[in-house]
Amino acid sequence: MPADTTARSRSSAPRAHGAGFVLDVRSLGRAPGSMRELRRTVITTERLGLDLVGVPVGAEVELDLRMQSVSEGVLVTGTFDAPVTGECSRCLEQFTDTVQLSLTELFAYPDSATDQTADDDEVYRMRDDLIDLEPLVVDQLGLELPLQPLCSPDCQGLCPECGVRMAIAGSDHGHEILDPRWAGLAKFAPGSPGSGSPDKGAATGNHPTDTARNSTEEN
Structure with a gap:
């Protein structure tokens, strides 16, 4: 006090x-x-x-x-x-x-x-x-007087992620939180760099390595 x-x-x-x-x-x-x-x-x-x-x-x-x-x-x-x-x-x-x-x-x-x-x-x-x-x-x-006063009995406080007042954030306010235990797998998601997703050439069977190998076999 x-x-x-x-x-x-x-x-x-x-x-x-x-x-x-x-x-x-x-x-x-x-x-x-x-x-x-x-x-x-x-x-x-x-x-x-x-x-x-x-x-x-x-x-x-x-x-x-x-x-x-x-x-x-x-x-x-x-x-x-x-x-x-x-x-x-x-x-x-x-x-x-x-x-x-x-x-x-x-x-x-x-x-x-x-x-x-x-x-x-x-x-x-x-x-x-x-x-x-x-x-x-x-x-x-x-x-x-209260030790922890409130502006209103139903005050929702602040968003724990971004700190915005929930009273003005809107009902659809939210954040996508990735479980840290699965964070390492995010790089393997389709389309992410280094994910190992097949490229266009691999999809059509025309990868340069495959083409070279086929030519050798034909000769």
Whole structure:
């Protein structure tokens, strides 16, 4: 997996306030049951995804979220919708698609029991009343996107002999493959050089050698 798709630490500090995937939850408060809904369009500044398929730079990502205070932190639920671009693992052609993630994750308060007892890679954490969704999104994309993406479910890939895309080659595309065990016999095919096929003179019985022998016998 390339550097731009490596999962970020769940306990890393959020980026500057105002960044697309960073949520400010100060207005939510910490009273359990407090809830706030948020819809936001984020323009990606880096590629998110896997080697062959991912959300490209400059893509418009739609976030539809609900943030709810609970005793240990803020529970974030909602959806992430984004376009993806990729390279087909069969025919190597570029393709476009969309991806939707269903998000449900707890972001632990600092110094909460969850924060103090969970390892860094076991829980996402808040910092300074800010929640950074990007590590969660990166992790979820890694699970949702296919390691071997296809431009279409019935992609036929490439011709193993000439490399042409089978989608454009036509139904009659094919290659005559000679079994290598019989390749040595090809030179004996009728009409091939050195095949030993009788020439015209031999066919009529007038080969020069035969003519000379007949003349000697007559004398």
